[in-house]
Amino acid sequence: MYKIVLLGTGNVATHLFKAFQNSDRAAVVQIYNHREESLAPFKKKVATTTQITELLPADLYLVSVSDNVVPQLIGELQLKNALVAHTAGSVPLLKKADRNGVFYPLQTFTKARKLDFKKIPLCLEADSSDDFTLLREIARSITPKVYPINSDQRKTLHLAAAFASNFTNHLYRIAEKICHQNSVPFEIMYPLIEETALKIQQINPLEGQTGPAVRGDSQTISKHLNELDSPELKEIYTLLTKSIQKENE
Amino acid sequence: MYKIVLLGTGNVATHLFKAFQNSDRAAVVQIYNHREESLAPFKKKVATTTQITELLPADLYLVSVSDNVVPQLIGELQLKNALVAHTAGSVPLLKKADRNGVFYPLQTFTKARKLDFKKIPLCLEADSSDDFTLLREIARSITPKVYPINSDQRKTLHLAAAFASNFTNHLYRIAEKICHQNSVPFEIMYPLIEETALKIQQINPLEGQTGPAVRGDSQTISKHLNELDSPELKEIYTLLTKSIQKENE
Numbered sequence: 001m002y003k004i005v006l007l008g009t010g011n012v013a014t015h016l017f018k019a020f021q022n023s024d025r026a027a028v029v030q031i032y033n034h035r036e037e038s039l040a041p042f043k044k045k046v047a048t049t050t051q052i053t054e055l056l057p058a059d060l061y062l063v064s065v066s067d068n069v070v071p072q073l074i075g076e077l078q079l080k081n082a083l084v085a086h087t088a089g090s091v092p093l094l095k096k097a098d099r100n101g102v103f104y105p106l107q108t109f110t111k112a113r114k115l116d117f118k119k120i121p122l123c124l125e126a127d128s129s130d131d132f133t134l135l136r137e138i139a140r141s142i143t144p145k146v147y148p149i150n151s152d153q154r155k156t157l158h159l160a161a162a163f164a165s166n167f168t169n170h171l172y173r174i175a176e177k178i179c180h181q182n183s184v185p186f187e188i189m190y191p192l193i194e195e196t197a198l199k200i201q202q203i204n205p206l207e208g209q210t211g212p213a214v215r216g217d218s219q220t221i222s223k224h225l226n227e228l229d230s231p232e233l234k235e236i237y238t239l240l241t242k243s244i245q246k247e248n249e
Numbered sequence: 250m251y252k253i254v255l256l257g258t259g260n261v262a263t264h265l266f267k268a269f270q271n272s273d274r275a276a277v278v279q280i281y282n283h284r285e286e287s288l289a290p291f292k293k294k295v296a297t298t299t300q301i302t303e304l305l306p307a308d309l310y311l312v313s314v315s316d317n318v319v320p321q322l323i324g325e326l327q328l329k330n331a332l333v334a335h336t337a338g339s340v341p342l343l344k345k346a347d348r349n350g351v352f353y354p355l356q357t358f359t360k361a362r363k364l365d366f367k368k369i370p371l372c373l374e375a376d377s378s379d380d381f382t383l384l385r386e387i388a389r390s391i392t393p394k395v396y397p398i399n400s401d402q403r404k405t406l407h408l409a410a411a412f413a414s415n416f417t418n419h420l421y422r423i424a425e426k427i428c429h430q431n432s433v434p435f436e437i438m439y440p441l442i443e444e445t446a447l448k449i450q451q452i453n454p455l456e457g458q459t460g461p462a463v464r465g466d467s468q469t470i471s472k473h474l475n476e477l478d479s480p481e482l483k484e485i486y487t488l489l490t491k492s493i494q495k496e497n498e
Contacts, residue, residue, distance in 0.1 A: 090469055090472075106441055107440060107444060108441060108444055108445055108448065110448060110457060110459075113444075113448060113451060113452070115444070119443075120440055145437075147437055149433070152431065153432065153433045155476065156427060156430075156433050156476075158473075159473050160425075160427040160428050160438060161441060162473055162486070163423045164421055165441050165445040165459070165460070166459060166461075166462060167489045168420050168421075168442070169454050169457060169458055169459070170454070170462075170489055170492060170493050170496070171412045171420070172413055172417075172446075173496060174409075174413075174492075175409040175410070176453065178405060182402060184398070184402045184409070187450075188370045188394075189355065189409060189410065189413050190450050191368050191369055191370060191394070192355055192356055192410060192413065193414065193449065195356060195357055195364070196357055196413070196417055197417075197446035199357065199359060199362060200418070200439070202361065205418050205422035205425055208418060209415070210357055210359075211410075211411055211414070211415030213419075220339055224408050224411055227404065232492060236412075236492060237412075239485060239488060240485070243419060243423075243481060243485060244415070244416075244419050246481070247422060
């Protein structure tokens with residue numbers, strides 16, 4: 001059984017802890033947070049500590065804190081010959097510990113949502129092939145979706161995720177506002193949104209593009225622009241319509 | 250058993266035909282298309298005709314052809330006291346037949362995709378309450394998701410769908426391009442895209458917004474803009490980032 005010390009108690013750390021509870025090949029043996037109250041939800045389930053100098057021996061020290069705090073926290077560790085990996089999408093492989101790795105789950109984590117970790121891709125990197133193998137073993141104990149991803153590729157994924165997740169969610173927000181302004185329940189759109197997201201797994205997004213922009217249906221485009229009262233939404237509509245048409249020229 | 254004559258053989262018509270094959274309260278008794286070859290896939294399953302003057306008696310004539318052809322085709326029908334409904338999102342309730350209705354499934358239809366009609370919302374409208382009730386009975390025989398939606402509301406849904414489906418799909422396309430330019434398999438993003446689309450059913454998109462824009466993380470935003478080489482993508486990134494920040498002020 002691989003032993004893991006988990007540093008952090010946020011969304012990602014909490015989801016990882018739960019995933020390892022269901023693993024039969026890896027277990028979290030201790031959780032660290034510098035604030036006692038953040039450890040409360042874990043106290044009955046696992047050893048905890050607020051002292052960075054009192055970490056237990058482990059095969060992997062998994063640092064799952066805010067991206068901007070990762071380098072500092074890893075710098076404070078006083079471990080000899082230990083493998084230290086972080087879960088931050090925007091932080092490169094650091095060379096601060098004796099052995100370094102990245103253990104990045106590509107997903108949007110919200111505390112209120114239950115997630116099946118078996119469906120979450122883990123992007124791994126390590127500064128030695130032995131440690132990569134060790135990380136892969138541990139990762140495979142919670143998900144079959146394990147990918148070797150170097151720091152440049154991870155940067156790419158982080159950027160692509162801004163478009164595919166952050167901006168997409170904002171378009172949902174715009175659709176919701178348009179619905180509510182005109183007394184239409186937004187829930188009517190859930191199946192369309194779901195199908196649009198799932199369809200790309202079978203038909204690539206270029207082929208699967210539908211709507212007035214790709215059809216060159218300028219009559220519908222004009223109608224839509226007239227219906228939008230906000231200059232900001234008109235601008236977004238126009239820019240994305242042009243971009244679709246350019247892509248399909 | 251309600252009898253339906255289906256006019257049209259495209260994606261929506263084909264999905265509707267399959268849905269009614271599984272209904273125990275409504276059945277398609279005939280399919281019309283002016284082109285003989287379009288009827289070929291249906292010949293063994295149901296009566297077909299290329300003659301608009303030879304339609305069978307039915308409780309509902311369901312017109313499922315391209316939005317821009319709907320008014321003309323309905324104008325050509327020579328039916329007495331029959332209920333004629335169309336499936337077009339962008340066409341209002343027409344007053345061309347003796348009894349008129351709309352039977353609009355809000356979904357993105359692609360021939361290669363299997364769809365469970367039980368998950369597809371049907372938006373209904375009719376020019377009499379009796380005919381609305383009849384449409385509702387027929388609709389409920391294929392899906393529990395049935396909504397009364399007038400022509401103004403349908404216009405709203407059509408516009409909102411441009412943002413939530415057409416533009417969203419284009420953002421997936423952009424993410425795919427970013428991945429491929431940097432040798433990252435796009436499939437790694439599928440679970441993130443799926444979760445982003447499903448999360449809104451539990452947490453509204455305003456609350457569920459994540460990423461550098463909503464965090465005000467200007468360092469990551471600058472990094473992302475530097476990594477984008479296309480001026481067009483920089484423009485989309487900047488505009489959507491501003492829009493998220495305005496929304497969350």
